[in-house]
Amino acid sequence: GAGVSQSPSNKVTEKGKDVELRCDPISGHTALYWYRQRLGQGLEFLIYFQGNSAPDKSGLPSDRFSAERTGESVSTLTIQRTQQEDSAVYLCASSLPPGGAPRDTQYFGPGTRLTVL
Amino acid sequence: ELKVEQNPLFLSMQEGKNYTIYCNYSTTSDRLYWYRQDPGKSLESLFVLLSNGAVKQEGRLMASLDTKARLSTLHITAAVHDLSATYFCAVAATSGTYKYIFGTGTRLKVLA
Numbered sequence: 001g002a003g004v005s006q007s008p009s010n011k012v013t014e015k016g017k018d019v020e021l022r023c024d025p026i027s028g029h030t031a032l033y034w035y036r037q038r039l040g041q042g043l044e045f046l047i048y049f050q051g052n053s054a055p056d057k058s059g060l061p062s063d064r065f066s067a068e069r070t071g072e073s074v075s076t077l078t079i080q081r082t083q084q085e086d087s088a089v090y091l092c093a094s095s096l097p098p099g100g101a102p103r104d105t106q107y108f109g110p111g112t113r114l115t116v117l
Numbered sequence: 118e119l120k121v122e123q124n125p126l127f128l129s130m131q132e133g134k135n136y137t138i139y140c141n142y143s144t145t146s147d148r149l150y151w152y153r154q155d156p157g158k159s160l161e162s163l164f165v166l167l168s169n170g171a172v173k174q175e176g177r178l179m180a181s182l183d184t185k186a187r188l189s190t191l192h193i194t195a196a197v198h199d200l201s202a203t204y205f206c207a208v209a210a211t212s213g214t215y216k217y218i219f220g221t222g223t224r225l226k227v228l229a
Contacts, residue, residue, distance in 0.1 A: 048215060056216055110158070
C-alpha cells in the first residue's frame, strides 16, 4: 500500500516568508509525528498527534512553528517568518494507534528539504 | 529530560569485519527502536526492543537491550558494503508516552 507522503519534496524560500509543509500519513494510522533533521544531525522531535487527543507540542522550537491535523488524515506544519536556522529536512512519520510496540513502529515519509535564503 | 547518546558517531570498517554500535539513554523507558537511513533517504525501522535482555536479529545485524544499564547495542557481523548507512536508536521519552528521542546517529561506511 501507499506509504507516508510529503510535499513539497524541496522548498526554497526567502527569510521572513511563511511556508507550509504537508504530510499524508498511511491510511488507518492515527498517530502522526513531525521531526526536524538538520544537516548531518539526528532527528529533533517537533510535535505528535494521536487521534482526537490534544497534540504534544513540546518539541516546537518557537511560536513561529505550528501544526494542524485534520481528523486522522493530512497534517500541515507551518513555519512563519522563516529564518536561516530553519533550514533542514522536515520528516513526517505515522504509526498505528499506540498500544504497545511494535504497533507504534513509525513509518517515515521522504521528507521536505527546506532552504531559507 | 531524556538524553540519548550513540557512539561512535562515525565508523569506517572493512568488509568482513565485526563491530558494535552503542546507544545509551539517561532515564527508564519501555521501548527502543533502531532505524537505518540511507543517504538522501528517509528512515526505515530495523528493530524494536521491549524488555531487558531482548535480542533481535536480521541478517548481519543483531540488536540487544539491557534496561538496567540503559544500553542497547547494534552488532554488525561480517560487514558488507550494503550496510553502509546511518543508524539511529530512538527511545520513548517516558513509559507510556509516544514521544521519541533519537540518538545522534552513527554513520557507518563499509569499505570494499
